[in-house]
Amino acid sequence: MTKSYLSIRDLNASIHRGPPLLRGVSLDVAQGEVRCLVGESGAGKSMIGKAVLGILPRAVVVTGGEIWLDGENLLAMPPAKRRKTIGAKAAMIPQDPLTALNPSHRVGPQITDRLVDILGWTRADADARAVELLGEVHIPEAERVLKMYPHELSGGMRQRILIASAFAAEPKLIIADEPTTALDVTVQKQILRLIAEMQRRHGTALLFVTHDLGVVSKVGNHLTVLFAGKVVEDASMREFFASPVHPYSRSLLAATPKYTDPTGSLNPVPQAVIDETMAEVAAYDREHGHG
Amino acid sequence: MAVTLLGAAIVVFVVIRVVPGNPIVMMLPPNATQVDIDRLSALYGLDKSIFEQFVIWLGGVLKGDFGTSISLRQPVLDLALGRLPATLELSLMALLFAVLIGGVLALTGTRRRQTRTEGAIDIVNGISLSVPDFLWGLLLILLFGVLWPVFHISGRVTPSLDLNFSTNFLLIESLLRLRLDVTGDLLAHMFMPALALSIPLAAVLSQLLKQSLKETLHLDYVTLSRTKGYSENHVILKEALRNAILPTLTLIGVQFTFLIGGTVIIERLFSYEGLGNMAIDAVINRDLPLIQGIVILFALIFTIVNLAVDMTYALLNPRLRHA
Amino acid sequence: MLDGRSQVKRRIGARLWLSGGWLALLVLLAIFAPFLAPKDPLAQDLFTSRLPPFWEKGAEAGYWLGSDSLGRDVLSRIIYGSRVALSVALVAGLLTCLIGSALGLIAGYFRGWADLLISRLIDIWMAFPPVLFSILLIAVLGTGLESIIIAIVVIDWTRFARVVRAEAMTQGAMDYVDSARVAGSTRLRTMLTEILPNVLPTIGALLTLEMGIAVIVEAILSFVNLSLSTDYPTWGGMIAEGRISVHQAWWVLVFPLVALFLTVLSFSQLGEGLKDRFDPVLR
Numbered sequence: 016m017t018k019s020y021l022s023i024r025d026l027n028a029s030i031h032r033g034p035p036l037l038r039g040v041s042l043d044v045a046q047g048e049v050r051c052l053v054g055e056s057g058a059g060k061s062m063i064g065k066a067v068l069g070i071l072p073r074a075v076v077v078t079g080g081e082i083w084l085d086g087e088n089l090l091a092m093p094p095a096k097r098r099k100t101i102g103a104k105a106a107m108i109p110q111d112p113l114t115a116l117n118p119s120h121r122v123g124p125q126i127t128d129r130l131v132d133i134l135g136w137t138r139a140d141a142d143a144r145a146v147e148l149l150g151e152v153h154i155p156e157a158e159r160v161l162k163m164y165p166h167e168l169s170g171g172m173r174q175r176i177l178i179a180s181a182f183a184a185e186p187k188l189i190i191a192d193e194p195t196t197a198l199d200v201t202v203q204k205q206i207l208r209l210i211a212e213m214q215r216r217h218g219t220a221l222l223f224v225t226h227d228l229g230v231v232s233k234v235g236n237h238l239t240v241l242f243a244g245k246v247v248e249d250a251s252m253r254e255f256f257a258s259p260v261h262p263y264s265r266s267l268l269a270a271t272p273k274y275t276d277p278t279g280s281l282n283p284v285p286q287a288v289i290d291e292t293m294a295e296v297a298a299y300d301r302e303h304g305h306g
Numbered sequence: 307m308a309v310t311l312l313g314a315a316i317v318v319f320v321v322i323r324v325v326p327g328n329p330i331v332m333m334l335p336p337n338a339t340q341v342d343i344d345r346l347s348a349l350y351g352l353d354k355s356i357f358e359q360f361v362i363w364l365g366g367v368l369k370g371d372f373g374t375s376i377s378l379r380q381p382v383l384d385l386a387l388g389r390l391p392a393t394l395e396l397s398l399m400a401l402l403f404a405v406l407i408g409g410v411l412a413l414t415g416t417r418r419r420q421t422r423t424e425g426a427i428d429i430v431n432g433i434s435l436s437v438p439d440f441l442w443g444l445l446l447i448l449l450f451g452v453l454w455p456v457f458h459i460s461g462r463v464t465p466s467l468d469l470n471f472s473t474n475f476l477l478i479e480s481l482l483r484l485r486l487d488v489t490g491d492l493l494a495h496m497f498m499p500a501l502a503l504s505i506p507l508a509a510v511l512s513q514l515l516k517q518s519l520k521e522t523l524h525l526d527y528v529t530l531s532r533t534k535g536y537s538e539n540h541v542i543l544k545e546a547l548r549n550a551i552l553p554t555l556t557l558i559g560v561q562f563t564f565l566i567g568g569t570v571i572i573e574r575l576f577s578y579e580g581l582g583n584m585a586i587d588a589v590i591n592r593d594l595p596l597i598q599g600i601v602i603l604f605a606l607i608f609t610i611v612n613l614a615v616d617m618t619y620a621l622l623n624p625r626l627r628h629a
Numbered sequence: 630m631l632d633g634r635s636q637v638k639r640r641i642g643a644r645l646w647l648s649g650g651w652l653a654l655l656v657l658l659a660i661f662a663p664f665l666a667p668k669d670p671l672a673q674d675l676f677t678s679r680l681p682p683f684w685e686k687g688a689e690a691g692y693w694l695g696s697d698s699l700g701r702d703v704l705s706r707i708i709y710g711s712r713v714a715l716s717v718a719l720v721a722g723l724l725t726c727l728i729g730s731a732l733g734l735i736a737g738y739f740r741g742w743a744d745l746l747i748s749r750l751i752d753i754w755m756a757f758p759p760v761l762f763s764i765l766l767i768a769v770l771g772t773g774l775e776s777i778i779i780a781i782v783v784i785d786w787t788r789f790a791r792v793v794r795a796e797a798m799t800q801g802a803m804d805y806v807d808s809a810r811v812a813g814s815t816r817l818r819t820m821l822t823e824i825l826p827n828v829l830p831t832i833g834a835l836l837t838l839e840m841g842i843a844v845i846v847e848a849i850l851s852f853v854n855l856s857l858s859t860d861y862p863t864w865g866g867m868i869a870e871g872r873i874s875v876h877q878a879w880w881v882l883v884f885p886l887v888a889l890f891l892t893v894l895s896f897s898q899l900g901e902g903l904k905d906r907f908d909p910v911l912r
Contacts, residue, residue: 068533073420095537102535114526119548119624129534164624177530313753321769436897437890438845440852444868444886452875567758571849575872582761586853589764597765605756 019043019083020220021067021188026080027303028066028244036062036075038245038299044188044237047218049211051231051252053267054241060224062244064190067222069101085187102133106181108191108210112173112198116165122173123161126180134184148179151216152209171202175209182213188220195230207233228271232256240264243296263292314605315367318598319360363598372602373595377588382599386581390603391474392462393573393580397566399477399496400503404565407504408511415512416519416542427512434509439568443502443575450498458495460577467491499576503568507561514557518550525549552623559615563608645902648895655892659711666705667691670862674700679878695880697870703881706862707888713856713863714892716774717847721781722840728782729789730832736790737797738820747790754787763846767855774857777850781843788842789835796828834904841896848889864889 021044029035037059044050052060065071067082067089082089085104089097109115116125126148127141136144142161149157152175165173174194181189191210195203211234214221223234231238231252238255240248240263248261259265266284347353354362366373372382415427451459463469463476467488471479477496480488522528523546531545570582577583581600588596658665668691678700680692688695694703736747763780770776800806801824809823810816850856851865852872864885871882 070529070532098535098537101533105533107530107533109526109530111526115530117527117545117549133535166625309749310752310756313749314756317753321765432898432901433894436841436894438893440845440849441886441890441893444882447872447875448879448883448886452879567760570758570760574853582758585761586764589768592768601757601761604758604761608756
């Protein structure tokens with residue numbers, strides 16, 4: 016726990032008076048490390064990120080567990096302190112660059128706002144930092160771009176702005192929620208490479224949420240596989256791709272189309288495996304009083 | 307826009323000439339001879355055909371001459387422009403009230419959404435929407451004119467006050483000349499009629515803005531802002547409000563014209579010396595030129611308001627500004 | 630989430646009951662006025678003028694809500710006044726609804742020059758302050774119940790026309806209309822049998838709203854002495870008189886005002902409640 020910057024312990028969450036969404040999730044992200052969080056749509060991966068950042072939808076409640084960020088339990092804090100802590104120490108790279116920027120504000124302030132309002136920087140320092148960051152994300156003519164409105168920029172440019180904004184306050188933890196899903200295929204690779212580059216340069220702990228195993232192999236050190244809100248596998252990248260332990264993970268790996276075998280048939284996850292894993296989930300529910 | 311104004315002019319022109327009752331006859335003493343009546347009719351051009359009268363009138367209007375009032379014996383334009391500032395000040399004050407009240411209710415309802423406070427605000431809105439300004443005016447007269455006589459329920463300004471102003475924009479001038487005693491007196495007179503006018507608009511605004519805000523709060527950029535450490539209040543005011551206001555604006559424009567229309571009866575109710583009050587008298591006195599002039603003036607105001615709303619919308623929406 | 634839905638349903642129920650209840654009471658009062666009113670609404674008596682309501686000092690038996698400056702019983706006048714209010718509401722409301730909706734349907738479905746003409750008319754109409762327009766029309770038509778009804782229809786048809794036109798345009802663009810046309814229905818038939826039923830809920834809600842507005846218009850016209858040509862009691866007329874003597878006899882203003890308030894509120898809440906009740910989403 017001392018080595019991990021982010022440590023989630025036995026996190027449980029459910030829809031208010033409804034079914035459980037997260038079932039005893041535990042994972043760690045160490046300083047400077049990249050952990051990928053993998054699973055199908057609806058597996059709950061985004062929920063974990065949202066729980067950490069304190070932006071769960073109103074209908075979802077945390078019913079148990081701890082979230083330790085830099086040695087403090089976020090869930091045990093009063094709301095105002097929690098907000099400030101997250102704002103200072105963590106950041107998010109969102110999924111859709113077309114909706115994640117405020118259309119009525121210029122992009123410059125959307126990078127510097129946190130620095131000035133929450134961290135108390137001077138406007139001059141913040142603006143200089145913004146120019147610096149735009150250089151890091153390879154956007155030319157920084158001064159000019161910072162004065163633009165989001166609708167004047169392409170999707171790829173906007174995602175770079177969002178990445179710059181995420182790294183602005185030198186957070187120790189960044190949660191990237193499927194940051195390439197909404198982009199064109201040609202742009203995806205660039206952005207992925209950029210995120211990896213920034214992470215290495217700043218030494219930030221990165222929790223990378225994705226459903227795409229191809230993406231995982233390019234960025235991650237460690238991997239957590241999620242099924243129906245339950246962790247089914249937790250391994251290092253090498254271990255996982257060499258020989259995954261859980262049958263679901265194995266099927267997932269097998270299902271990924273291989274660049275080296277373009278004519279091979281697609282192998283969806285077999286129903287038997289799904290049933291087996293569902294049974295594990297049901298068993299968990301019974302144990303914890305949900306079944 | 308010009309077509310609409312022209313159409314309005316035609317409609318009024320035709321309608322009031324179907325009015326039974328000869329204004330000339332009403333003006334003269336009972337023992338007036340037919341010769342007198344004819345002479346006066348010719349003076350006011352009422353002996354010509356409707357078409358001719360319209361053309362003459364239109365020609366005059368384009369030169370800035372709206373004719374002469376039959377009942378008040380003065381140029382219509384002077385009379386109308388004389389009363390216009392009073393009505394404008396009243397309408398704008400009402401608009402201000404509506405924006406303040408509606409805005410506060412919308413923001414509070416959003417901040418406390420899904421609590422009993424929001425429920426109460428919804429009920430208040432519902433009632434305010436169903437009841438027209440006329441009834442609110444009467445209610446206010448009862449409450450603050452009779453029960454707790456705090457405000458004046460009649461007139462625009464206390465007659466005994468010594469006024470030597472150059473325009474009839476009394477409120478604005480009193481502020482500029484620092485005659486704050488006059489300002490206070492004016493406000494005490496204007497408060498209730500303006501409030502009555504504002505209530506229906508405040509309700510519409512409050513409902514719409516709250517709805518818009520609640521929808522905006524679900525958007526991605528708002529969620530992202532929360533992760534930066536901003537409080538709920540900041541998120542609502544700085545991130546959501548600017549975008550949530552846009553759809554509300556166009557509706558405000560239309561509703562504001564309704565508000566201005568409401569000044570006619572509210573001014574009557576509070577004996578406020580404005581354009582609307584004069585208009586009612588004009589109709590009762592069958593004062594054709596005056597009626598025409600005032601109606602066209604109202605139509606013009608409505609058109610200008612709609613234009614202003616369009617411009618404001620373009621200004622606030624960055625996407626339109628660069629288009 | 631399930632709670633929210635049932636909460637809304639509960640609120641609709643109360644709203645419908647209260648508004649429907651008041652309106653039903655009014656209808657009863659209007660119909661059975663001669664039997665329910667304690668006194669003759671037109672009987673003047675200077676000895677009984679300005680009597681306060683029954684719970685105040687100086688009240689007289691039989692004048693439950695007090696009397697006005699001419700000694701007429703306030704309660705009886707309110708009861709008889711409901712006749713005027715309701716007849717205006719019903720007749721003017723329905724006529725405005727019919728004419729406005731018809732024009733709106735034609736404009737919205739047939740488009741073309743009909744739409745051009747009607748839309749232009751609506752624009753011109755919207756340039757007039759409604760109150761002024763109504764006063765003007767009454768000056769033209771003379772006072773009296775029919776004039777009031779005509780005035781309301783002439784002024785307020787745009788309210789229906791605009792909304793129905795928009796609805797008809799939206800509906801007209803939908804697939805089921807094309808299907809009907811392909812199946813051989815004429816344009817008129819299509820408009821009546823396919824589009825109209827889908828526009829009805831909107832029209833229904835507007836109708837009750839219009840009824841409330843009609844009551845208000847009559848009251849405003851009474852207020853400026855342009856309503857009925859006779860002495861017949863109207864709530865607006867009572868309010869006008871009450872306004873003058875408000876410091877000496879507040880009850881002459883208050884009670885008809887309350888009646889007016891409740892009636893207008895009930896009409897619009899009835900409309901809202903019905904609209905919600907028949908909203909397929911909430912069902």
